[in-house]
Amino acid sequence: MIRHAIVAGGGIAGHAAAIALRKAGIDVTVLEQRHAEDGLGSFMRLNPNGLDALAALDVLDPVMNVSFPMTHVEAYGPDGTLLVNRPLSDPVPERGLGARFVTWTNLEQALRAEAVRRGASVRHAVRVTGATGADDGVAALLADGGRVDGDVLIGADGTRSVIRAAIDDEAPAPEYCGSRTVYGYTPKTPADVPPAPAQLRAYRGEGRLLAHIDDPVTGEQYWFTNLKTPDQLPEPGPSTDEWRDQLLALWPDADAPAAGIIAAASSIRAADDKALHHLPRWHADRLVVIGDAAHAAPPATEQGGAIALEDAAVLGQCLRDLELPLALARFEQLRRDRVEKIIGFATGRLTTTESPNWSYHHHIDWSRQIR
Numbered sequence: 001m002i003r004h005a006i007v008a009g010g011g012i013a014g015h016a017a018a019i020a021l022r023k024a025g026i027d028v029t030v031l032e033q034r035h036a037e038d039g040l041g042s043f044m045r046l047n048p049n050g051l052d053a054l055a056a057l058d059v060l061d062p063v064m065n066v067s068f069p070m071t072h073v074e075a076y077g078p079d080g081t082l083l084v085n086r087p088l089s090d091p092v093p094e095r096g097l098g099a100r101f102v103t104w105t106n107l108e109q110a111l112r113a114e115a116v117r118r119g120a121s122v123r124h125a126v127r128v129t130g131a132t133g134a135d136d137g138v139a140a141l142l143a144d145g146g147r148v149d150g151d152v153l154i155g156a157d158g159t160r161s162v163i164r165a166a167i168d169d170e171a172p173a174p175e176y177c178g179s180r181t182v183y184g185y186t187p188k189t190p191a192d193v194p195p196a197p198a199q200l201r202a203y204r205g206e207g208r209l210l211a212h213i214d215d216p217v218t219g220e221q222y223w224f225t226n227l228k229t230p231d232q233l234p235e236p237g238p239s240t241d242e243w244r245d246q247l248l249a250l251w252p253d254a255d256a257p258a259a260g261i262i263a264a265a266s267s268i269r270a271a272d273d274k275a276l277h278h279l280p281r282w283h284a285d286r287l288v289v290i291g292d293a294a295h296a297a298p299p300a301t302e303q304g305g306a307i308a309l310e311d312a313a314v315l316g317q318c319l320r321d322l323e324l325p326l327a328l329a330r331f332e333q334l335r336r337d338r339v340e341k342i343i344g345f346a347t348g349r350l351t352t353t354e355s356p357n358w359s360y361h362h363h364i365d366w367s368r369q370i371r
């Protein structure tokens with residue numbers, strides 16, 4: 001019987017898993033390497049399937065409070081012609097969830113607050129270095145020499161997962177996709193840029209694209225562009241000013257809306273696009289990986305966060321209803337095909353003329369018994 005679960009990584013998947021485990025009546029300790037006040041600078045569109053997973057965990061309202069709606073995608077050509085105007089509605093109309101924009105930090109903090117409110121213990125500035133078997137249990141090994149014992153150890157520790165390596169020391173790492181996402185924050189919509197509340201608005205040019213969405217209350221802008229390059233980012237990466245110079249060189253017309261947004265940005269960062277399409281082993285003994293640790297999805301899928309939330313809810317159901325090792329095997333069985341299909345389409349391994357709507361239909365009924 002699972003009494004105490006350890007979660008390595010207090011990000012999107014980790015805190016959502018803590019909520020699911022508490023809902024299943026299991027004690028949980030989350031171990032996160034960041035300090036409590038540190039976040040990641042990225043942001044995301046939560047598609048209907050991700051919102052559905054939050055609803056299954058009764059945590060939709062707290063996330064609604066820190067996010068805003070995205071109702072349309074619009075794209076303009078170099079001469080200002082409207083090329084695309086597509087609604088982002090829920091393909092399951094009676095569910096009516098649509099899509100929401102949220103920053104990584106706001107989502108993580110909302111989930112963490114809910115996990116703690118429901119009784120999870122969350123420890124910060126604690127780095128997990130590995131795992132070891134214990135009498136009738138498992139232990140997370142910590143960088144400070146300590147350990148935390150439990151009945152199951154869930155690796156929600158992202159693309160560089162140490163739990164993935166503890167499960168299989170030959171596990172593949174996420175592969176570089178040959179591009180990077182550069183994303184920025186502009187404190188207020190520049191006067192010459194039409195505001196885009198509730199719309200992801202993209203400006204296209206010769207081999208370039210910049211998309212932005214604006215906070216409907218504050219007018220703050222969140223934007224991104226994608227650059228193809230064979231080289232991965234150095235560490236540390238370019239500064240905001242260096243990125244600004246590089247991007248403005250791609251948008252030399254200072255009157256173009258994209259140039260105005262880039263010029264007024266207060267923060268510009270970048271992440272290499274990486275994908276982990278097929279991880280041979282998701283679990284071993286009392287260890288399991290979820291979220292990016294199991295199946296990193298490049299940002300272009302706009303699904304990595306959503307499928308991490310789905311994982312958390314489904315794993316909670318499996319640990320609620322089944323004993324180990326069956327619970328972990330069943331979790332993999334319920335999840336693998338779906339996430340590999342999403343990542344396969346995004347990375348060109350699979351091709352389709354199907355709209356991405358198929359992936360938005362996913363629904364989790366928390367009360368369903370897992371057998």
Ligand SMILES: Cc1cc2nc3c(=O)[nH]c(=O)nc-3n(C[C@H](O)[C@H](O)[C@H](O)COP(=O)(O)OP(=O)(O)OC[C@H]3O[C@@H](n4cnc5c(N)ncnc54)[C@H](O)[C@@H]3O)c2cc1C
Nearest residue numbers: 009011012013033044045128158291292302303304305306
């Ligand atoms: C630029 C960008 C845009 C994106 N856009 C979207 C989008 O539009 N829609 C969408 O759904 N997804 C999007 N994603 C993907 C999404 O952010 C990820 O899929 C999601 O964050 C995965 O959640 P996770 O909890 O598995 O991993 P993470 O969010 O990376 O969290 C992992 C956590 O584990 C901690 N950790 C790591 N190692 C250790 C350790 N050894 N010990 C303790 N703690 C550890 C980390 O500090 C972190 O807090 C985007 C990603 C990027 C980079």
